[in-house]
Structures are given as C-alpha cells and as structure tokens.
Amino acid sequence: MQRIFSGIQPTGNLHLGNYLGAIRNWVRLQDEYECLFCVVDMHALTAWQEPRELVANTREVTAGLLAAGLDPERNIIFNQSQVRGHAQLAWIFSCVARMGWLNRMTQFKEKAGKHRENASVGLFAYPTLMAADILLYKATHVPVGEDQKQHLELTRDIAQKFNNDFGVEFFPLVEPLIFGAATRVMSLRDGTNKMSKSDPSDYSRINMTDDADTIVVKIRKAKTDPAPLPAEPDGLEDRPEAANLLGLYGALSETSLEETCQRFAGASFSDFKNEFAELSVSVLGPIQDEMRRLSADPGHVDAVLRQGAGRARDLAAPILAEIEEIVGYLRP
Numbered sequence: 213m214q215r216i217f218s219g220i221q222p223t224g225n226l227h228l229g230n231y232l233g234a235i236r237n238w239v240r241l242q243d244e245y246e247c248l249f250c251v252v253d254m255h256a257l258t259a260w261q262e263p264r265e266l267v268a269n270t271r272e273v274t275a276g277l278l279a280a281g282l283d284p285e286r287n288i289i290f291n292q293s294q295v296r297g298h299a300q301l302a303w304i305f306s307c308v309a310r311m312g313w314l315n316r317m318t319q320f321k322e323k324a325g326k327h328r329e330n331a332s333v334g335l336f337a338y339p340t341l342m343a344a345d346i347l348l349y350k351a352t353h354v355p356v357g358e359d360q361k362q363h364l365e366l367t368r369d370i371a372q373k374f375n376n377d378f379g380v381e382f383f384p385l386v387e388p389l390i391f392g393a394a395t396r397v398m399s400l401r402d403g404t405n406k407m408s409k410s411d412p413s414d415y416s417r418i419n420m421t422d423d424a425d426t427i428v429v430k431i432r433k434a435k436t437d438p439a440p441l442p443a444e445p446d447g448l449e450d451r452p453e454a455a456n457l458l459g460l461y462g463a464l465s466e467t468s469l470e471e472t473c474q475r476f477a478g479a480s481f482s483d484f485k486n487e488f489a490e491l492s493v494s495v496l497g498p499i500q501d502e503m504r505r506l507s508a509d510p511g512h513v514d515a516v517l518r519q520g521a522g523r524a525r526d527l528a529a530p531i532l533a534e535i536e537e538i539v540g541y542l543r544p
C-alpha cells in the first residue's frame with residue numbers, strides 16, 4: 213500500500229515556492245493516493261512564534277491548502293500538535309538518531325548560523341520530529357521541494373536503524389517525490405538564494421496573499437541581467453535570475469522551459485515581466501479569492517482541522533501501540 217505524507221510550516225506567508233514546489237503537486241497526488249497533509253505547528257516552535265500569530269498562521273496556511281484545491285474529505289488535513297503521537301514518536305527517534313547525523317544537516321547549519329550555541333535544541337532535533345511525522349503513519353512517499361531531500365534521507369536512516377536495532381521489518385523506507393517544473397524556486401532579489409518565508413525582504417518572494425498590484429511591483433523590481441532573453445535553455449547558464457524567472461513562467465503556464473525560451477527569445481526583460489506578472493495574477497487570483505472567503509469563516513477551517521486530526525489519530529494509534537511494544541514500554 214502506498215501512503216503519502218507531507219507537511220508545511222505555519223510560519224508566515226505561503227509563497228510561490230511553497231505552491232509550485234509542494235502544494236500544487238499535492239493537489240495532483242490526491243487522486244491517486246491516500247494522503248495526509250499536515251500543518252506542522254510543532255516544527256514552527258523551533259523559531260520564536262508569537263502565540264496569537266501561530267494560531268492565525270495555522271488557520272491561514274490551512275485555508276491556503278483548501279483554496280489550492282485539496283479536498284478535506286479525500287485527504288486527511290490537520291495540524292500536527294493535535295495528534296500527540298508525533299511528539300511521542302519523535303522522542304523515540306531522538307534516541308535512535310545520532311548526533312553526528314544531525315550535525316550534518318545543512319538546514320540546521322543555515323538556520324543556526326554563527327550562533328549555534330543559541331539555537332534551540334528543537335531546531336537541532338527538527339529532522340527527528342519530521343521522521344516521526346512521516347513514520348507515525350508508515351507513509352511510503354513524501355512530496356516535497358528540493359530543500360527537504362536531506363531530511364528525507366535522514367528519515368530513511370532512522371527507519372533503517374530502528375528496524376536493525378530491534379530486529380524488525382517495521383518501518384518502510386520512504387521515497388521522496390520531488391517533481392514538477394519548480395522544485396527549487398529562487399528569490400526574486402537573488403537568483404542564487406532560495407525563495408523563503410524567512411528572507412527579511414518581502415520583495416524576494418511572491419506571497420499567496422499578495423494582491424495584484426503588489427505582485428506586479430515585485431515582478432517589476434525583480435533582479436535581472438542586461439542581456440536579452442535566450443532562445444534555448446542553454447543560454448540560461450550563469451544567468452540565475454533569468455533562469456529562475458523563465459522557470460517560474462514555465463511552471464505557472466505549464467509549458468516546458470524550451471517552449472518558454474522560444475516564446476521570449478530575444479525579448480527584453482520588461483516585456484517578459486509584463487506577461488509574467490499577468491500570468492501570476494491570473495493563476496493566483498482565484499486561489500486568493502478562495503483564501504479570503506475561507507479566512508472569513510474560521511469555524512469551517514477549524515472543523516476541517518478537527519475532523520482531520522481525529523482521522524489521523526485513528527490511523528496512528530495502532531501503529532504507535534506496536535512501536536511502543538517493540539521498544540519495550542510496559543503497558544500493564
């Protein structure tokens with residue numbers, strides 16, 4: 213049996229990288245697989261969150277998932293903290309994973325920066341919680357953007373070590389699903405940096421909540437280079453901003469990079485940007501309208517999360533009970 217699990221942090225604005233790198237792919241997978249999609253509020257705590265904002269962001273991200281087309285009947289949509297099993301299994305995995313493995317995680321190094329001693333223990337242990345998210349349901353496939361690949365390798369290592377240590381064939385080795393035209397969307401201000409919620413410049417990203425005027429301004433201000441656009445993808449080498457913008461256009465219009473290059477061959481960036489802005493507004497507009505409608509109805513969003521959490525708990529309970537028996541917890 214194949215089961216999908218994926219997660220997203222409620223740490224501020226959903227952006228085009230989240231949409232094209234993850235959410236749009238999730239919408240496509242819901243027809244083929246049994247899927248769980250989780251708003252990972254426990255992961256969000258690894259960096260300081262204003263409690264009231266965490267609540268609001270959890271609802272907003274959920275509204276974004278629903279607005280993008282995820283069906284809460286066919287899929288299990290919930291927030292992580294409602295299902296206690298995530299924390300319980302994360303503890304067991306903290307005892308399986310080795311310090312050396314976590315020390316190698318590039319995301320920890322990036323996020324902790326020079327102030328490692330000041331980083332939270334949670335930020336260091338982050339990938340063990342992520343492994344618990346996935347394996348609590350014995351999920352087999354995990355659709356993510358490129359940046360999560362290393363965490364999924366660690367999830368496989370944890371599953372393998374658990375199976376070896378306890379002499380069981382219990383956890384599956386998860387497969388990452390990294391597909392689509394935009395597995396690594398870059399910043400609009402610097403084509404060598406990932407588009408991210410944590411970039412201090414709002415001009416670096418297109419947020420799912422940006423109105424049409426804001427999208428147009430951000431695209432107009434996006435960094436470019438002086439050369440006209442190339443006729444072939446080969447001409448994008450060493451032009452990270454051009455490669456990113458054309459890649460985004462291709463992903464949004466669902467055309468190949470070759471076709472996108474042919475279409476804009478020799479054009480100036482300003483002509484291209486006009487079309488790109490128009491396309492972005494037309495793709496995001498309907499999702500934003502639906503997000504606004506859902507934001508006005510938090511009761512509905514909460515009901516989706518409550519119902520999803522109930523289903524997730526039912527799925528996790530027998531798996532967690534088996535894990536606890538395997539490790540030797542006494543349940544008199």
Ligand code: TYM
Nearest residue numbers: 218219220221229230233234252342356357395396397407
């Ligand atoms: P998060 O919240 O940073 O991102 C959610 C999803 O969006 C993708 N993504 C991108 N894709 C392409 N280009 C970008 N610039 C870009 N930025 C983000 C991410 O790859 C991700 O798929 N650790 C995870 C959340 C998580 C999780 C899990 C994921 C917790 N538990 C279990 C999968 C399975 C994270 O921080 O995603």
